[in-house]
Amino acid sequence: MATLPLYAQFINLFAAFLLLLAFAMLAQRRVLSLINLFAMQGFALAVSTAIVAYGTHQSHLYWSAGLTLVLKVLLLPWLLHRLIRQLDVKWDVEGLINIPTTMLVGIVLVVFSFNLALPIAQLSHTVTRATLGIAMASVMLSFLMMITRRKAIPQVVGFLAMENGLFFAATSATYGMPMVVELGIALDVLVGMIILGVFFFQIREQFDSLDLKHLETLKENE
Amino acid sequence: MSDNALGLVIAAVVAWIVIGALGLVRPRELRFVSHLLFPLGAAVGLALAVVAFFALGQLPQSTVLPLGLPDLPFHLRLDSLSAFFLLLLGAVGAAISVFAAGYFRSGEGAAPGLLCFEYHLFLAAMALVLVADDAYLFMVSWEAMALSSFFLVTTDHRIPEIRQAGFLYLLIAHVGAIAILLCFGVLQGGSGDYTFGSMRSMVLTGAWPSVAFFLALFGFGAKAGLLPMHVWLPEAHPAAPSPVSALMSGVMLKTAIYGFLRVTFDLLQGQLWWWGVIALVLGLATALFGVIFACVQSDMKRLLAYSSIENIGIIVAGIGLTILFKSYGKTLLAAITLTAVLYHALNHAFFKSLLFLATGSVLHATHERSLGKLGGLIHRMPWVAWLALVGTLAIAGLPPLNGFVSEWLLLQAFLFTPSLPQSFVNMLVPLAAGALVLAVALSAYVMVKFYGIIFLGRPRESNLAYAKDAGWFERAALSFLALGCVVLGIFPVNVIAMLDPVNAMLIGSTALHADSGNWLLLTPINADRASYSPLIVLIGIVAVVLLTAQVVHRLYHGRVRRAPPWDCGFPLQTPRMQDTAEGFGQPIREVFDAVFRIERQLPSPFDTAPKYAVKVGDHLWHWLYLPLARGADALGRLVGMIQQGRISVYLTYSFFTLLALLFFVR
Numbered sequence: 001m002a003t004l005p006l007y008a009q010f011i012n013l014f015a016a017f018l019l020l021l022a023f024a025m026l027a028q029r030r031v032l033s034l035i036n037l038f039a040m041q042g043f044a045l046a047v048s049t050a051i052v053a054y055g056t057h058q059s060h061l062y063w064s065a066g067l068t069l070v071l072k073v074l075l076l077p078w079l080l081h082r083l084i085r086q087l088d089v090k091w092d093v094e095g096l097i098n099i100p101t102t103m104l105v106g107i108v109l110v111v112f113s114f115n116l117a118l119p120i121a122q123l124s125h126t127v128t129r130a131t132l133g134i135a136m137a138s139v140m141l142s143f144l145m146m147i148t149r150r151k152a153i154p155q156v157v158g159f160l161a162m163e164n165g166l167f168f169a170a171t172s173a174t175y176g177m178p179m180v181v182e183l184g185i186a187l188d189v190l191v192g193m194i195i196l197g198v199f200f201f202q203i204r205e206q207f208d209s210l211d212l213k214h215l216e217t218l219k220e221n222e
Numbered sequence: 223m224s225d226n227a228l229g230l231v232i233a234a235v236v237a238w239i240v241i242g243a244l245g246l247v248r249p250r251e252l253r254f255v256s257h258l259l260f261p262l263g264a265a266v267g268l269a270l271a272v273v274a275f276f277a278l279g280q281l282p283q284s285t286v287l288p289l290g291l292p293d294l295p296f297h298l299r300l301d302s303l304s305a306f307f308l309l310l311l312g313a314v315g316a317a318i319s320v321f322a323a324g325y326f327r328s329g330e331g332a333a334p335g336l337l338c339f340e341y342h343l344f345l346a347a348m349a350l351v352l353v354a355d356d357a358y359l360f361m362v363s364w365e366a367m368a369l370s371s372f373f374l375v376t377t378d379h380r381i382p383e384i385r386q387a388g389f390l391y392l393l394i395a396h397v398g399a400i401a402i403l404l405c406f407g408v409l410q411g412g413s414g415d416y417t418f419g420s421m422r423s424m425v426l427t428g429a430w431p432s433v434a435f436f437l438a439l440f441g442f443g444a445k446a447g448l449l450p451m452h453v454w455l456p457e458a459h460p461a462a463p464s465p466v467s468a469l470m471s472g473v474m475l476k477t478a479i480y481g482f483l484r485v486t487f488d489l490l491q492g493q494l495w496w497w498g499v500i501a502l503v504l505g506l507a508t509a510l511f512g513v514i515f516a517c518v519q520s521d522m523k524r525l526l527a528y529s530s531i532e533n534i535g536i537i538v539a540g541i542g543l544t545i546l547f548k549s550y551g552k553t554l555l556a557a558i559t560l561t562a563v564l565y566h567a568l569n570h571a572f573f574k575s576l577l578f579l580a581t582g583s584v585l586h587a588t589h590e591r592s593l594g595k596l597g598g599l600i601h602r603m604p605w606v607a608w609l610a611l612v613g614t615l616a617i618a619g620l621p622p623l624n625g626f627v628s629e630w631l632l633l634q635a636f637l638f639t640p641s642l643p644q645s646f647v648n649m650l651v652p653l654a655a656g657a658l659v660l661a662v663a664l665s666a667y668v669m670v671k672f673y674g675i676i677f678l679g680r681p682r683e684s685n686l687a688y689a690k691d692a693g694w695f696e697r698a699a700l701s702f703l704a705l706g707c708v709v710l711g712i713f714p715v716n717v718i719a720m721l722d723p724v725n726a727m728l729i730g731s732t733a734l735h736a737d738s739g740n741w742l743l744l745t746p747i748n749a750d751r752a753s754y755s756p757l758i759v760l761i762g763i764v765a766v767v768l769l770t771a772q773v774v775h776r777l778y779h780g781r782v783r784r785a786p787p788w789d790c791g792f793p794l795q796t797p798r799m800q801d802t803a804e805g806f807g808q809p810i811r812e813v814f815d816a817v818f819r820i821e822r823q824l825p826s827p828f829d830t831a832p833k834y835a836v837k838v839g840d841h842l843w844h845w846l847y848l849p850l851a852r853g854a855d856a857l858g859r860l861v862g863m864i865q866q867g868r869i870s871v872y873l874t875y876s877f878f879t880l881l882a883l884l885f886f887v888r
Contacts, residue, residue: 096870112881116884116885143877143880144877146870146873147870147873147874147877148870149870150870155869213868216866216867216868217867
């Protein structure tokens with residue numbers, strides 16, 4: 001441990017936070033808390049990106065960190081909160097699978113991710129390569145969250161959290177993507193969020209509920 | 223002119239496409255389309271026939287068109303085989319175009335201009351199929367042919383049965399096209415070069431030549447209507463407008479024969495004897511099947527469609543015999559057989575088009591396709607009736623018309639088979655000859671039924687009295703085709719001389735014996751064995767007819783007494799007491815009972831309004847096609863099971879895909 005510089009230890013710390021928050025989101029039943037956790041994850045991501053920027057003197061990463069902070073900590077959670085208020089959906093989130101089982105599956109996924117990241121990490125030469133496994137694990141966990149949730153809003157949160165994990169993977173493996181790509185993705189997420197927001201209203205108007213099981217009726221009949 | 227025959231062929235194709243496109247300019251203007259564009263198309267067809275006639279004896283010409291994909295240009299080649307089929311296409315196509323000029327009218331289901339476009343595209347695609355010299359152009363034009371004819375078949379697409387017939391046709395055409403594509407894939411032998419020139423020089427080893435041959439047999443057989451892919455013919459031909467049926471039956475089926483000949487004798491290096499046996503057996507089975515089913519049909523176009531199946535069967539059987547002879551090195555016999563095959567293809571194009579067009583005229587005059595509601599039309603439509611009689615006699619194989627010549631030649635070839643070295647084949651061939659004779663005889667029976675019920679007797683319905691004879695365009699077209707039947711029948715030696723370049727190219731020998739300089743006498747091998755002189759037969763027939771007329775005239779002249787005939791105790795006779803189509807076919811239906819799947823609805827004796835209905839079905843449809851369709855449906859449902867309609871399930875699918883990919887890529 002002593003061989004690692006201080007900033008790298010901090011990066012590992014925030015990476016650990018990220019993973020922890022991903023598990024917390026997986027376990028969280030309430031929509032409001034879920035959004036808060038998502039904001040916290042965004043904050044951890046922003047801070048860790050800033051530290052990477054500081055430690056490796058990659059100035060463009062400061063921009064990424066700033067962008068993450070504005071978009072994922074402030075704008076998106078605010079949008080989601082507004083949406084919940086407008087739709088009046090502060091109910092508890094019921095999962096398709098109960099929480100302990102989900103957690104167990106999550107642990108298996110983390111092991112798988114670390115196993116997967118090991119050979120890739122050895123190819124990389126960044127200080128942050130050790131955190132690649134965590135990044136992949138948080139992608140997987142977010143995906144799992146999308147699968148296990150029944151309502152539309154938690155699924156969107158899962159989708160956004162998945163983007164967090166991808167972003168973190170990019171930072172840790174190659175010190176971030178080119179700025180253009182990053183801006184593009186940020187914009188995509190924003191636009192995706194707005195479109196999904198519109199869809200929520202449409203879905204509720206159609207089915208009087210945001211429960212996705214109503215969408216099953218859209219399936220082509222035999 | 224003959225120096226650049228290929229250029230002229232390309233010009234004809236372009237002209238057809240342009241004429242078709244002009245139809246789209248003013249699609250609703252019937253007079254413009256039918257009285258200007260269709261005759262123009264006919265003129266192009268006639269020009270093509272002349273060019274092809276002169277190109278028959280020429281050396282092959284080839285060219286490369288800078289069309290198609292980059293680095294994949296279209297190769298074209300005009301050799302004797304192509305020229306022969308182009309002659310067939312041009313001559314018969316011209317006649318059908320003239321007929322179409324008088325036939326198509328508004329209310330046919332599609333705008334006349336649109337029909338004109340599809341029709342000429344169909345002609346152009348068939349011409350391109352015949353001159354294609356690479357698999358790419360061949361498949362492109364083959365598909366263009368299938369699609370344009372599909373739209374022609376579904377002209378009256380508002381009728382559900384016609385849509386179903388069109389779908390069946392399209393389905394089988396595509397299954398066949400896949401087999402043809404695979405066949406070309408085998409033929410290129412891993413060289414990646416899809417030109418026919420490279421395929422000719424490719425020597426395939428092991429089982430590959432056989433694989434290529436059977437793929438070709440299947441693929442082209444699907445288009446030609448060979449058993450068991452014949453099901454689309456009886457559905458599509460009645461559905462299509464009559465000129466289209468004529469074109470499909472007369473010409474398009476021949477492009478399949480062309481393709482089969484091209485692959486078997488030109489692209490494949492050598493032929494194995496057992497290919498011939500299989501083609502022979504399959505062809506004869508198809509011929510018998512077709513003719514037996516034709517006997518029991520009561521829809522005139524369906525009857526002709528089954529008769530087309532029969533004729534294609536005879537042609538394929540002939541090809542099988544050619545393969546058999548050629549594989550044993552009997553090139554002279556192979557040349558005679560191939561001559562018979564090509565001759566029959568040409569004959570069939572003429573008489574079957576003639577008959578289909580005649581049914582078109584009858585259909586327009588009476589709005590009736592069912593034989594049970596026709597009759598006595600020879601008084602109302604003498605032109606159509608007498609010209610159709612020529613076609614009927616020709617297809618029935620009566621001398622001195624053309625149908626007799628080709629069938630006689632084919633039988634001659636069968637009779638020479640005892641000279642083959644293999645005893646198994648020697649035992650098989652007399653059997654096959656017997657089957658062929660049966661098919662030919664039954665086809666005469668079918669034609670008696672066809673002609674007798676439509677044109678002879680008394681009208682079965684009262685509205686038949688208002689039937690009008692065909693217009694001048696139709697008469698001209700029918701006369702041209704009838705004349706073709708007569709000329710092809712009277713001058714067989716000249717026709718065979720015309721076919722010789724094709725024999726020389728495919729077999730390496732010519733059919734005409736060197737010493738048969740006599741243009742009147744057709745002697746396939748030598749005069750001691752068999753010879754046929756159509757002119758003498760014609761003179762004999764005419765003499766007998768005149769003589770009989772004279773004798774009758776002399777013996778009974780002045781002693782004619784007009785009185786009611788003996789009415790068998792039934793004083794009241796109505797036209798409905800005539801022999802019906804069902805009644806005429808009944809003996810055959812009884813004899814070949816096992817072949818049919820008969821659903822009969824017999825009236826009860828106490829019924830005051832008795833109704834009789836019989837539906838003759840095809841066993842193959844129930845044993846092969848329906849199980850296949852059910853299997854495909856079940857498979858489709860199985861695939862449909864993964865569609866759950868739940869987002870989380872779909873996400874799980876992608877999640878597991880992701881995990882599996884990550885796991886394997888690692």
